[in-house]
Amino acid sequence: MKSIDNHKKNNISTLALDGDGSRSGTPEATPPGTPKKHKRKNSRGPELPTLIPLRESVTFDMKNILKMKDIKTDVGYARAWVRLALEKKLLSRHLKELLSDTDLLRSSYKRYAFLRCEDEREQFLCHLLSLNAVDYFCFTNTFTSTIIPYRVLIFPSRKFQGYATSANPYICLAGNLGDTGVVQVARHTLEILVEHKNLGMLTTLRIGHDNSGITPKWMIEHVLVRNDITGHTYKFPCGRWLGKGIDDGSIERLLVGELVPLTTDGEDLCYACSTPPRTRSPILPRKAPETKVRLPEIQQMLGESVNNLVKHYYKPEKERGSLTYLLCGEGGLVECLDNVFQYGYKSARLFRNRLYAWDYIEKCQAYFASALKEDVKVSQMKRAAYMSYCNVVARINEASQSVGKDGKFQLFVCVGLRDHVLERWLPVMAEAPVTASMYEENSFMREPTLLNFVVHLIHSLRDFTITLEASLVKGLDV
Structure with missing residues (x-):
């Protein structure tokens, strides 16, 4: 085995690969039948970024392993290479390529060795191929201190003149092992490479700008982030504006990542990811929610989201997925x-400009604060709910100057779940006089049966300790 390690190093020493895996100074030939890269041109801005596929070769992975400074021995390099190949679902293919070198096998192993027997070797490779049915993260979860290059591609919208921004953008990428901190992005730059200590499984991406310049408003369709060693690609959907005076007024958004499944055809994966999905225009007021999502659908979705959280906590800790995605992701x-x-929100019918849930939450806070100031006689339990409610809403408003109304609502819900007070807030909110003026009688906030349904579901999470990521609360003292 030692001679095979030496053979790997000898092959590596003759190669100089650049960041995307092609040989230095030599353009990589396009295999026959390879689909062309998806390109879109428009006079309003430069070409959208393209996710160039990584090379799936033995030498490319060896090169990345040999760069790791936290490994000191040949055995360590070999084990790291096996972990990386297993995580990329390339272990069987890589070993098949190595073991096809008969001269290497003859010089390294005796005639009766396992790897010298063709039938045994083929059976061994078939067993390894079956491992591709499972997603492994044995490299990502083991080498937590190694430096990982993360390629970030931003896909803005070409609609509504929101492609380019005059402001100074920034991002902050976070995973279960840490975050990058704020990384400044040059203006009109849609692709950057961030090298940072292993972040683990990526969970969130915070993207925003300083709202400077003449045309700061920026419409983001989604962001792609790829680990350029393991090849794992994460998609962070957005479909919202960044800018004051548009949408909910947010100049910073927290995006929750989805892991794009690894496929056998890397070209098809890159082509699909490079095509942004169609998104709704946040300029126009959305249709009335009751015509968009029906009551039975809302009840079913709410029940499923709570059930997913319960199942999350009943799994062994090592098998749990992302809690942030279950809370803030699609269908969360x-x-x-x-x-x-x-x-049942009346704003959709009575007002031209759309009102957000946060508008109602702030009006409730004003009523609760007034009741506390005037020393209105209420039970101790209600008074405690009033005080905690006003405290959380005030802290969110004070500390979240760059976050819009939807982002504040997200914080409100997450903090209420973490502190197990959300089920106490909802009944007192329903009793506030402002509720009758802002909601129809058939709404969740005014129909006792529907309100009890929501409170009962949220109360079922009371036995679980909900720990929020630092990226989710953004270091806020709430």
Whole structure:
């Protein structure tokens, strides 16, 4: 085995690969039948970024392993290479390529060795191929201190003159092992490479700008982030504006990542990811929520989101997925509760400009603060709910100057779940006089049966300790 390690090093020493895996100074030939890269040109801005596929070669992975400074021995390099190949679902292919070198096998192993027997070797490779059915993160979770290059591609919208921004953008990438801190992005730059200590499984991406210049408003469709060693690609959907005076006024958004499944055809994966999805225009007021999402659908979605959280905590800790995604991702509890607050909201019928759930939350805070100031006679339990509610809303408003109304609502829900007070807030909110003026009678906030349904579901999470990521609360003292 030692001679094979030496053979790996000898092959590596003759190669000089650049960042995307092609040989230095030599353009990589395009294999026959390879689909062309997806390109879109427009007079309003430069070409959208393209995710160039990584090379799936033995030498490319060896090169990345040999760069790791926290490994000191040949055995350590070999084990890291095996872990990386297993995580990339290339272990069987890589070993098949290595073991096809008969001269290397003859010089390294005796005639009766396992790897010298063709039938045994083929069976061994077939067993390894079956491991591709499972997603492994044995490299990512083991080498936590190694430096990883993360390629970030920003896909802005070409619609509504929101492609380019005059402001100074920034991002902050976070995973289960840490975050990058604020990384400044040059203006009109849509692709950057961030080298940072291993962040683990990526969970969130915070993207924003300083709202400077003549045209700071920026419409982001989604952001792609790829680990340029393991090849794992994460998609962070957005479909919202960044800018004051548009959408909910946010100049910073927290995006929750989705891991794009590894496929056998890297070209198809890159082509699909490079094509942004169609998104709704946040300029126009959305249709009335009750016509968009029906009551039974909201109840079902809410039940499923709570059930997913319960199942998350009943799994062994090592098998749990991302709690942040279950809370704030697509179909998560925050999205479902937003549907609850939007259902029966009178703003869709009475007002030209759309009101957000946060508008209602602030009006409730004003009523509770007034009741506390005037020393209105209420029970001790209600008074405690009033005080905690006002405290959280005030802290969110004071500390979240760059976050819009939807982002504040997300914080409100997450903090309420973490502190197990959300189920106490909802009943007192329903009793506030402002509720009758802002909601229809058939809404969750005014129909006792529907309100009890929501409170009961949220109360079922009371036995679980909900720990929020630092990236989610952004270091706020709430």
